[in-house]
Amino acid sequence: GELNNANxxxxxxxxxxxxxxxxxxxxxxxxxxxxxxxxxxxxxxxLSATGGTKPYTFAIYKGNVTITTIALNATxxxxxxxxxxxxxxxxxxxxxNGCKATTAQAYKIYEPxxxxxxxxxxxxxDNNFCSVTGNxxxxxxxxxxxxxxxxxxxxxxNAPYIFKHNGSVVTRTYQDTYTFANLGVATHTFEVIDKYxxxxxxxxxxxxxxxxxxx
Numbered sequence: 260g261e262l263n264n265a266n267x268x269x270x271x272x273x274x275x276x277x278x279x280x281x282x283x284x285x286x287x288x289x290x291x292x293x294x295x296x297x298x299x300x301x302x303x304x305x306l307s308a309t310g311g312t313k314p315y316t317f318a319i320y321k322g323n324v325t326i327t328t329i330a331l332n333a334t335x336x337x338x339x340x341x342x343x344x345x346x347x348x349x350x351x352x353x354x355x356n357g358c359k360a361t362t363a364q365a366y367k368i369y370e371p372x373x374x375x376x377x378x379x380x381x382x383x384x385d386n387n388f389c390s391v392t393g394n395x396x397x398x399x400x401x402x403x404x405x406x407x408x409x410x411x412x413x414x415x416x417n418a419p420y421i422f423k424h425n426g427s428v429v430t431r432t433y434q435d436t437y438t439f440a441n442l443g444v445a446t447h448t449f450e451v452i453d454k455y456x457x458x459x460x461x462x463x464x465x466x467x468x469x470x471x472x473x474x
Contacts, residue, residue, distance in 0.1 A: 293368075416435075448462050
């Protein structure tokens with residue numbers, strides 16, 4: 260009869276905890292947010308989430324368009340993503356409870372700089388275009404990376420560079436100036452490829468020395 264006594268009560272204590280605030284960030288360890296001229300050399304961006312309740316699902320938006328979603332496993336907190344287009348992006352994350360967070364500012368991916376190969380050096384022997392005998396010609400060229408309206412601001416460079424002569428790799432270097440030596444009388448094609456896979460070339464004609472005759 261005691262079980263039906265309206266004056267009986269059972270007291271239970273519950274503890275309800277709230278997870279820490281869900282946050283999402285995007286970054287590159289070297290600060291490189293430039294799109295490569297070829298996809299395989301484009302720097303990956305690291306997407307990270309903290310707080311909330313795992314597992315996380317990331318979403319990448321460009322304007323109102325969802326570019327992709329990435330679901331992580333139950334223990335992961337970050338993933339890498341390679342962007343294929345320039346522009347402003349928003350990174351979002353959703354946790355296991357349906358809580359959402361987005362990056363506070365647009366995450367911008369920039370276009371690469373435009374490369375040029377320019378003559379360099381002051382020594383006539385380094386840029387001896389007109390008086391070559393045998394294979395003693397030299398051509399010194401400097402890589403110049405031209406900023407554009409949508410290139411990444413700040414101090415960053417395009418090295419390392421691959422220098423090529425007539426289609427063959429000559430050297431890979433972090434220096435932006437290189438002297439091609441042992442060149443004969445001919446038309447020479449010089450090319451450079453930077454770390455983003457961007458390339459430019461120039462053609463130099465080395466001629467026989469002028470001679471004079473008397474008669």
